[in-house]
Amino acid sequence: MLALSYNQKAILNLYKRFYLEGYPSGIASDHTATQTHINSQKMFYLLKMYGVNVGDFCFSWNYHGPFSPGLLATLRSLDLQKHNIEDYYSNSDSSDNEMLFSDDNNKIEKLIDLLELKHHLENLSNWMELLGSLVYISNSVFPYEDYTLVVRELKNRKDKFSCEEENANAWHVLEKAKLLKIPSSSL
Numbered sequence: 001m002l003a004l005s006y007n008q009k010a011i012l013n014l015y016k017r018f019y020l021e022g023y024p025s026g027i028a029s030d031h032t033a034t035q036t037h038i039n040s041q042k043m044f045y046l047l048k049m050y051g052v053n054v055g056d057f058c059f060s061w062n063y064h065g066p067f068s069p070g071l072l073a074t075l076r077s078l079d080l081q082k083h084n085i086e087d088y089y090s091n092s093d094s095s096d097n098e099m100l101f102s103d104d105n106n107k108i109e110k111l112i113d114l115l116e117l118k119h120h121l122e123n124l125s126n127w128m129e130l131l132g133s134l135v136y137i138s139n140s141v142f143p144y145e146d147y148t149l150v151v152r153e154l155k156n157r158k159d160k161f162s163c164e165e166e167n168a169n170a171w172h173v174l175e176k177a178k179l180l181k182i183p184s185s186s187l
Contacts, residue, residue, distance in 0.1 A: 025085035
């Protein structure tokens with residue numbers, strides 16, 4: 001059995017912090033694997049955009065928003081590590097786990113608070129997909145454009161995000177977190 005790589009440990013550490021549950025070990029279905037991978041992609045993208053060193057992953061647009069092929073390869077290799085995942089979480093008090101993000105721990109906790117994750121536990125995956133998609137469009141597709149144009153593009157790409165109130169709420173959260181490339185006055 002191979003030991004977990006640094007990137008695999010980072011995924012396990014961050015996944016539990018963001019989603020308040022461990023990364024599934026021994027993923028039972030393709031749907032569970034897909035959703036876990038989508039969750040991890042959005043988490044890593046938002047952390048990267050916030051300035052946390054999460055590795056050298058490059059992101060482009062995919063059906064579910066920001067996507068990194070390199071991160072997907074790491075996630076797929078992690079999916080094969082059932083016993084190592086279980087061992088990692090059962091030994092989560094070890095100093096090795098605490099050292100993963102020693103320089104960025106405060107930044108990570110601040111981002112988790114700014115993104116209001118605890119207020120969206122019922123639909124956290126959808127919330128993270130919305131946030132990641134808005135950040136990607138604002139930063140990579142229409143930088144320095146206002147809310148109206150960015151959200152119109154979001155709706156064109158992902159019609160499931162048609163709720164104006166939810167989009168406006170997400171925009172304000174991201175604006176407060178300074179994750180958007182926007183003009184000085186927006187919304």
